């Protein structure tokens with residue numbers, strides 16, 4: 001994967017959908033009071049699964065960067 005997914009913390013509503021669809025790429029940040037999703041430093045899911053997570057995000061908070 002050349003590009004990496006990035007979560008906009010201002011848009012994320014912590015629904016957990018991306019974590020369910022691509023658990024090796026996204027996680028909820030337990031250190032953040034709002035537990036927003038963050039992309040792991042080494043995304044571990046297939047691009048299709050990450051794309052599905054991006055499409056499923058209800059607030060369009062995830063982008064490829």
Ligand code: SF4
Nearest residue numbers: 012013015016018057
């Ligand atoms: S799917 Fe979107 S709103 Fe839900 S936790 Fe992931 S980034 Fe946040």
